[in-house]
Amino acid sequence: MEAAELEFAHGYRAHDSRDNVFYTARGEVVYHTAALGVVYDRETNTQRFLTDTPTTETVTGHCDDILCVARHPTGSIFATGEVGRNPKVLVWSSDDTKKPLVSLQVRLVLPKSQNCSARLLRLFAHTRYERLTLFFYRVS
Numbered sequence: 001m002e003a004a005e006l007e008f009a010h011g012y013r014a015h016d017s018r019d020n021v022f023y024t025a026r027g028e029v030v031y032h033t034a035a036l037g038v039v040y041d042r043e044t045n046t047q048r049f050l051t052d053t054p055t056t057e058t059v060t061g062h063c064d065d066i067l068c069v070a071r072h073p074t075g076s077i078f079a080t081g082e083v084g085r086n087p088k089v090l091v092w093s094s095d096d097t098k099k100p101l102v103s104l105q106v107r108l109v110l111p112k113s114q115n116c117s118a119r120l121l122r123l124f125a126h127t128r129y130e131r132l133t134l135f136f137y138r139v140s
Contacts, residue, residue: 001039002108006036006049006051007047008046008047009033009034009036009047009049010031010033010037011034012031013032013033013034013065013066013067014017015054016067017032017067020032020044020058020068020069022069022075022078023075024075024076024094025037025075025076026073026075026076026094027042027043027044028040028041028042028094030058030067030069030071030078030094032066032069032080034065034066035051035061035062035063035064035066035075035082036049036050036051036061036062037049037050037051037062037066037069037078037080037090037097038050039060039094039097041059044117048094048097049061049063049097050080050090050092050097050100051097056103057114060098061090061100062080062088062090063082063084063086063088064082064083064085064086065082065083065084066080066081066082066086067081067082067083068081069081074092075094077093077094077101078091078092078093078094079090079091079092081106086105087106088103088105088106089102089103089104089106089133090102090103090104091103091104092123098137111131111133112138113135116120
């Protein structure tokens with residue numbers, strides 16, 4: 001039996017999150033719905049997904065609903081944060097959505113992200129030991 005493959009995701013989470021739709025450097029649209037990070041190419045009407053693949057042994061996506069997304073000024077690096085029992089923040093490239101660049105386990109992700117100038121990206125989250133932590137990912 002073949003595994004089902006997601007072709008297109010319809011929907012958008014807007015009831016409790018804001019500032020979460022961005023353009024990539026190539027003009028594609030990045031947003032989130034459910035536990036999916038979506039990269040939509042308007043010219044070809046196709047999507048690529050940052051999604052969890054249960055058959056792999058490493059983290060490949062989110063396991064619970066994504067609450068926020070932040071974009072790096074380069075337009076190709078994004079961070080997404082999920083809610084749930086064991087939330088995590090993933091930093092990933094819109095050019096290759098198959099595997100995150102960084103995965104961080106946190107206690108709580110806040111529904112607010114900020115895009116910084118220069119070469120930094122930040123997303124607000126609570127960790128086990130810190131009340132409020134800013135996660136920075138430097139792109140070289």
